[in-house]
Amino acid sequence: xxxxxxxxxxxxxxxxxxxxxxxxxxxxxxxxxxxxxxxxxxxxxxxxxxxxxxxxxxxxxxxxxxxxxxxxxxxxxxxxxxxxxxxxxxxxxxxxxxxxxxxxxxxxxxxxxxxxxxxxxxxxxxxxxxxxxxxxxxxxxxxxxxxxxxxxxxxxxxxxxxxxxxxxxxxxxxxxxxxxxxxxxxxxxxxxxxxxxxxxxxxxxxxxxxxxxxxxxxxxxxxxxxxxxxxxxxxxxxxxxxxxxxxxxxxxxxxxxxxxxxxxxxxxxxxxxxxxxxxxxxxxxxxxxxxxxxxxxxxxxxxxxxxxxxxxxxxxxxxxxxxxxxxxxxxxxxxxxxxxxxxxxxxxxxxxxxxxxxxxxxxxxxxxxxxxxxxxxxxxxxxxxxxxxxxxxxxx
Numbered sequence: 001x002x003x004x005x006x007x008x009x010x011x012x013x014x015x016x017x018x019x020x021x022x023x024x025x026x027x028x029x030x031x032x033x034x035x036x037x038x039x040x041x042x043x044x045x046x047x048x049x050x051x052x053x054x055x056x057x058x059x060x061x062x063x064x065x066x067x068x069x070x071x072x073x074x075x076x077x078x079x080x081x082x083x084x085x086x087x088x089x090x091x092x093x094x095x096x097x098x099x100x101x102x103x104x105x106x107x108x109x110x111x112x113x114x115x116x117x118x119x120x121x122x123x124x125x126x127x128x129x130x131x132x133x134x135x136x137x138x139x140x141x142x143x144x145x146x147x148x149x150x151x152x153x154x155x156x157x158x159x160x161x162x163x164x165x166x167x168x169x170x171x172x173x174x175x176x177x178x179x180x181x182x183x184x185x186x187x188x189x190x191x192x193x194x195x196x197x198x199x200x201x202x203x204x205x206x207x208x209x210x211x212x213x214x215x216x217x218x219x220x221x222x223x224x225x226x227x228x229x230x231x232x233x234x235x236x237x238x239x240x241x242x243x244x245x246x247x248x249x250x251x252x253x254x255x256x257x258x259x260x261x262x263x264x265x266x267x268x269x270x271x272x273x274x275x276x277x278x279x280x281x282x283x284x285x286x287x288x289x290x291x292x293x294x295x296x297x298x299x300x301x302x303x304x305x306x307x308x309x310x311x312x313x314x315x316x317x318x319x320x321x322x323x324x325x326x327x328x329x330x331x332x333x334x335x336x337x338x339x340x341x342x343x344x345x346x347x348x349x350x351x352x353x354x355x356x357x358x359x360x361x362x363x364x365x366x367x368x369x370x371x372x373x374x375x376x377x378x379x380x381x382x383x384x385x386x387x388x389x390x391x392x393x394x395x396x
Contacts (some may be wrong), residue, residue: 002382005124006331007193010268011257011371018256030220030249037255038203044165047177047186047205049212052255053219056161056189056202057084058248061091061129063185063204066214069094069128074103074120076130076154078108079338079356085159086339095349098340099311101355105295106306107140108132109358110148112343117152128186128272129155137162137195138294139179143170146182150371156182161189162303164196165269169297170275177297181206185215190254191369193372194386195268195303196253196261216247271373272302275380279305279369282384288313304335307387315394318364325367328386333368 022033034052042050053059069075071093079098086096097120100112113130120127124125132145149156160166165177170177180186183206190201206212217224222245250258261268280291290308309318316324318334325332338359340351353360370381376377 002327002379003329004331004370004375004379004382006333006368006370007372008374009192009197010261010264012260012264014260014263015257018260019253022252025252027252029251033252033259034250034255035333036370037250037258037262040259041188042205044212044262044265045180045186045188045205047180048207049205049209051204051212051215051219052250052258053202053204053248054189054250055084055200055248055252056159056187056265057088058219058246059185059187059202059204059215060084060157060159061088061246062218062248063157063187063206063211064088064092064094064129065218066211067129067157067184073126075128076108076116076225078131078133078135079340080106080108080135080336080359080362081133081339082161082336083339083342085131086345089131094128096339096345097125097127098338098345098349098351098356100358101135101338101362102141102344103295103362105138105206106135106362107138108145110141110144111322112356113131113145113148117148121152127152127154129157131157131159133159133161134163134166134179136292136304136306138168138292138298139163139166139168141176142168142182156304158183158186160186161191161202163301164188164194164265165299166301167169167299168212171295174297179283184208185211190258192226195272195301196258196265197276198250198258198336201250201254201258217242219248221245222248268373269301271375272371273300275371275375276300276302276305278377278380279371279384282380283307283387286388286391286396290385302371305369305371307336307369308362309367311365314391315395315396318367321390321394322367324390325386326387328382330383330386331370334366335368338363 077096080101089096190198222243
């Protein structure tokens with residue numbers, strides 16, 4: 001039986017040779033290759049500063065610290081996201097205010113966010129930031145988020161974990177802008193299944209010198225000079241602790257992988273787009289499912305390809321559908337259970353399922369299909385054929 005994993009990273013000889021070169025160099029932790037990776041990544045996403053870190057979670061944490069989030073304050077966070085986006089707010093003993101999503105792209109619903117802002121202000125809460133997530137790699141309502149930020153004096157920190165690359169434009173005919181171009185900080189993930197990978201890793205990008213300096217200092221114990229400078233001709237043995245920081249730096253071993261991943265990011269994106277379009281063509285006539293679509297004035301990174309089951313037309317539920325996919329050798333996943341349905345946020349803040357109804361309604365329907373550059377046509381045909389077989393056997 002054909003076995004198709006949910007994801008397989010594209011690792012080629014360039015990454016392997018660069019890692020071996022790093023091992024032989026004797027410089028394994030943050031050093032010259034990390035600095036090169038930062039410079040090339042900043043250029044790629046059209047930002048002034050890029051700080052390489054050991055995860056996107058670290059990037060989000062440092063971004064909130066840099067904009068001054070304090071205990072007791074609040075941050076707007078979409079409920080349709082991974083744990084990290086909200087948990088970093090809790091690191092400060094601050095409050096994540098969960099926001100519903102738009103059904104057309106699963107991204108943060110700006111209208112719902114404004115309702116929740118006004119309720120929070122009526123309760124006397126101090127709101128500091130809004131943390132939009134670009135679900136699956138499609139950039140959300142940037143203009144709407146900007147309007148909220150300007151109206152209510154919020155810092156924008158974009159969770160762009162899925163977006164390398166992704167682009168948007170304010171309207172047809174305008175210039176294309178890279179994800180994060182209008183945020184205080186944009187944060188990227190290089191986890192194993194992301195569009196480019198370092199195994200584990202992340203990046204915080206900003207146009208602000210002050211925010212970049214603060215995040216860089218706080219990424220390595222709050223010391224005034226980072227480790228690699230202290231042990232090269234550029235640095236000195238002397239350093240000072242400026243603040244109680246963290247241990248979030250990225251190693252040169254990881255950056256060696258990242259350098260080659262970044263240099264082929266456009267090719268990897270073309271391949272992901274190719275397979276996303278292939279799925280959309282092959283499944284377009286299957287009435288029992290809804291397919292994702294690229295919205296106008298967006299270039300989707302296609303980190304995820306998420307279908308929605310029309311459960312009213314099927315005799316099985318999502319769990320049973322996934323089990324049938326697995327029996328056929330197709331690895332799938334779910335992104336995600338909305339945060340307000342998880343025990344921690346439900347019990348801590350008293351959320352009910354119906355408090356964020358769009359996300360709650362979408363959750364039982366969604367399945368993420370395998371999507372990665374090294375899929376073959378035979379793999380893609382098997383995925384589509386399996387879906388068709390399940391639907392044929394279980395349609396009402």
